[in-house]
Amino acid sequence: xxxxxxxxxxxxxxxxxxxxxxxxxxxxxxxxxxxxxxxxxxxxxxxxxxxxxxxxxxxxxxxxxxxxxxxxxxxxxxxxxxxxxxxxxxxxxxxxxxxxxxxxxxxxxxxxxxxxxxxxxxxx
Numbered sequence: 001x002x003x004x005x006x007x008x009x010x011x012x013x014x015x016x017x018x019x020x021x022x023x024x025x026x027x028x029x030x031x032x033x034x035x036x037x038x039x040x041x042x043x044x045x046x047x048x049x050x051x052x053x054x055x056x057x058x059x060x061x062x063x064x065x066x067x068x069x070x071x072x073x074x075x076x077x078x079x080x081x082x083x084x085x086x087x088x089x090x091x092x093x094x095x096x097x098x099x100x101x102x103x104x105x106x107x108x109x110x111x112x113x114x115x116x117x118x119x120x121x122x123x124x
Contacts, residue, residue: 003109004066004100010035013065016084016091018120027121031086037066038087040115063092063115066100069108077111084118093118 015032041062065085072080077097084093096114101107 003102004037005068005110008037008066011038011087013038014086015071016086016120018083018093020082025121026118028084034067034071034085036068036071038085039064040087065113065115066110067113069099069111072111080111080113084120085113085115091118091120092116 012033012035015034016028017030017032019027019029065087077099080094080097082094084091086092092115094113095116098112098114099108100110100112102109
């Protein structure tokens with residue numbers, strides 16, 4: 001059975017557990033080294049009204065990371081939303097999570113986490 005991890009190279013990143021709404025902003029509570037298929041997309045997008053948005057804005061980011069479900073054995077996808085990743089010197093908030101299933105077996109073979117740039121206060 002071929003899955004997304006057989007097709008694309010995985011890369012290291014840090015998974016960030018985030019404490020939200022603290023006095024100094026959203027603060028990184030813990031970091032965990034992980035690997036996944038990271039796709040950072042930035043650039044110009046055009047919406048249905050033909051309005052362009054430049055890269056780097058939260059609206060134009062369509063970045064994702066594919067991770068193995070075994071990396072999060074005791075969590076459901078909703079519990080990942082609001083946490084983040086640190087990749088290539090930039091923090092990203094997880095704003096969506098979906099399960100990728102094998103069509104033949106119905107087994108979950110990856111999770112796709114949708115990302116947007118974030119500005120977290122570091123743990124201290």
